[in-house]
Every structure is written in structure tokens, then in C-alpha cells.
Amino acid sequence: MAEGDSPTIARRRVRLALREARERADLTQLQVAEEMEWSLSKVIRIENGDVSISPNDLRPLLNYLGIKDKAVVAALVADARIARTRQRAAWFQMPEFRENLTDHMRKLIEYEGEASEIRSYSIYYIPGPLQTASYATALMRRFEEELTEEQRDRRVRARALRREALLGRTGVQILVMLDESVLRRTIGGPRVFADQLRDLKALAENGTIRIRMVPFSLDAAVTNNASFDLLLLGEGEVLYRETGIDDELVEDREATAKHRARYDKVWHEVADEEDTIEFIRGQIEMLEGMSPREN
Incomplete structure (x- = not known):
């Protein structure tokens, strides 16, 4: 202990x-x-x-x-x-959120409050805790046929609370590695996406996160078909992995070690923070140049 x-x-x-x-x-x-x-x-x-x-x-x-x-x-x-020490009930355990978050996601959020290091890799969209409200809302619209408006609203609210809790912490190092497609996919349209990129750029520039891009030109897949997060908790790590239709928490030491080794290897092969921020800046300028009609 x-x-x-x-x-x-x-x-x-x-x-x-x-x-x-x-x-x-x-x-x-x-x-x-x-x-x-x-x-x-x-x-x-x-x-x-x-x-x-x-x-x-x-x-x-x-x-x-x-x-x-x-x-x-x-x-x-x-x-x-x-x-068994009694803790104040966490927001993600409230009924309105328990009904709209998977068991694995609630556990992930709990662990995010304790992790000393978080490594995130995404192949499709900005990771949940880094999403702006407008970006998250636009993303949720893709599930109109699967989720009610109330369910979508609660998930957006959950992402906002998760963001507030994680980014408000001290003593945690957050490493973010994104496929280049994530920084090109204009979810929500040019205006919403430009605001999201500005927010991401600010978090990187003020040291809240470290961010690197996996460019299309680099043949170094981190994983074939899934985004994931690796959290360092005390002496061990937890892997959260999702495919878009399912999610899971993995605590097997061999599996987490394999993901950690691959993540760290690719982290040193991809575009560094300076080049990634410069790429994001270019994307923002391009989006700002689009006509209002396209927004």
C-alpha cells in the first residue's frame, strides 16, 4: 500500500x-x-x-x-x-449518466481522475476529453438514428464534465497521437472544426497536452482498426479500446505492455510537437478562408 x-x-x-x-x-x-x-x-x-x-x-x-x-x-x-472508504458520489455515477455511458467508459473516467500519465491514440476524431461542446454535438448528430436527442445531449454533457475534470488536474501528463485524418476531417463544418483546432492548438501551446500527428506519409500503424487510451495507475497500466460499436477495458499486463511499446515507438517516429502545431495552424487558416456559405 x-x-x-x-x-x-x-x-x-x-x-x-x-x-x-x-x-x-x-x-x-x-x-x-x-x-x-x-x-x-x-x-x-x-x-x-x-x-x-x-x-x-x-x-x-x-x-x-x-x-x-x-x-x-x-x-x-x-x-x-x-x-471501502466512502467517497462523494461522482457525477458519472448519477442515473442520467449511468444510463448513457458504458460500464467501461465510467470506469475509464474514474481512472482518468487518478492516472499520472495518459497516452491517447485516435484514428477518427478528437479524443473525448479534448472535444469542444460544438464539436461533440456535431459528432453526436451522426447517431440520430441510434440515440434520442436527450441521450445525445447527455453524452455531450458527459464529455464536457469529463474534459473539465481531466484538464483541471495537476500532476498528470497527457500525450495525444492523432492520425492525420483526424486533423483533416471537418466534423461540424469549417467553423466548428476550426474552433476545435484552435482549442487543441492552445492546449498544446500552453503545455496542458503534448500532441503529435501520424502523417499519411508514414507507414507506421499503431493499431489496425481501433483508437485506444493507456493510463498509468500506480505501478500498472490500463488499456481502454473502442471500435465504434464496442468498447473494453484491458488490464492484462502483456496486452498493455504491447500497446505501450508500440505507442512509444511510433511516438518517436511521427511528426514532432512543433511540426504538428504548425500543421494545425495551417488547417485553421485554410478553414478560416472558406466562404460563410460553406459553414
Whole structure:
């Protein structure tokens, strides 16, 4: 346990330790549930981080899973106590947002409040926390056949709150890598997109984010068909990945390490921050030159 850790980080540490110990012991969640005389849903919810485990439940479970080192047990029990500390209800847990955000997205937002580093890669649009309200609204119009107007409005509001929370933080480094197409796709029309690019440029110039573009001329795909975010949390990383029709959170160490290695490699091959900002400046000037009739 690290002094000052939040309930979010402590809960994650406990559940990962439990899941990894169960897998090492070659046990299924059902076998654990039967041995502990719990419901299967309880085991699943503990491993998913949906609920915290009490110290009294944790001790016998650790023993069953073969974790008997006194120092390790003491550290996990301490984490379990921290994880059960009552926190003020977060905005993304309110009913109006729970109904319009996936479970994985809500967990991602929670982790964004704790991460020390965030690496974001996008192949289609500006990442959610960096979107202006007008850009987000225009993007949501693409889902008119799938979402009601109220649902779209709530998702736009959620992006605004997510942006406020993340960009208002200190002590977090945000790296953004965008495919060149993202900086050319005029979502919302020239005026909306120019405002979005001006906002992105300002965030890069004031040091809130570091941004690099993957130019069309570079044959260095980061991923074949999905945007993703990598968050550094304490001693581990979390991968959030989406394809447009589905999303997922991945905490497997091998998978996150593979994405991190590929991201870092390509980050040093693409256009640097200065060239990327200059490209964005050129795009803004081009959009500003378009006639009002095209807006």
C-alpha cells in the first residue's frame, strides 16, 4: 500500500491481486464462489471492481488462493480498508449518466481522475476529453438514428464534465497521437472544426497536452482498426479500446505492455510537437478562408 492512495487505486490493486492469484491456482470464478459459499455474481463483481471486498472476506479468500505471506496479506488487507472508504458520489455515477455511458467508459473516467500519465491514440476524431461542446454535438448528430436527442445531449454533457475534470488536474501528463485524418476531417463544418483546432492548438501551446500527428506519409500503424487510451495507475497500466460499436477495458499486463511499446515507438517516429502545431495552424487558416456559405 502506498501512502495517500485513493480508494480507486487501492480497490484496483486488491482485485488484480485476487484475479491473478486465482488464475495462477487454475481456479474458475465458480469454484471460488462455491468454496467461499458466495454467489458467483459476488466474485465477478469483486474482480471487476464493481464492489469492494471486506477485510473479513478477504483474509480467508487469500488463504484459499495460496497468498499466505504475512507482509503481502497485511498490505492487501490495508488496501481493502482504503477501498471501502466512502467517497462523494461522482457525477458519472448519477442515473442520467449511468444510463448513457458504458460500464467501461465510467470506469475509464474514474481512472482518468487518478492516472499520472495518459497516452491517447485516435484514428477518427478528437479524443473525448479534448472535444469542444460544438464539436461533440456535431459528432453526436451522426447517431440520430441510434440515440434520442436527450441521450445525445447527455453524452455531450458527459464529455464536457469529463474534459473539465481531466484538464483541471495537476500532476498528470497527457500525450495525444492523432492520425492525420483526424486533423483533416471537418466534423461540424469549417467553423466548428476550426474552433476545435484552435482549442487543441492552445492546449498544446500552453503545455496542458503534448500532441503529435501520424502523417499519411508514414507507414507506421499503431493499431489496425481501433483508437485506444493507456493510463498509468500506480505501478500498472490500463488499456481502454473502442471500435465504434464496442468498447473494453484491458488490464492484462502483456496486452498493455504491447500497446505501450508500440505507442512509444511510433511516438518517436511521427511528426514532432512543433511540426504538428504548425500543421494545425495551417488547417485553421485554410478553414478560416472558406466562404460563410460553406459553414
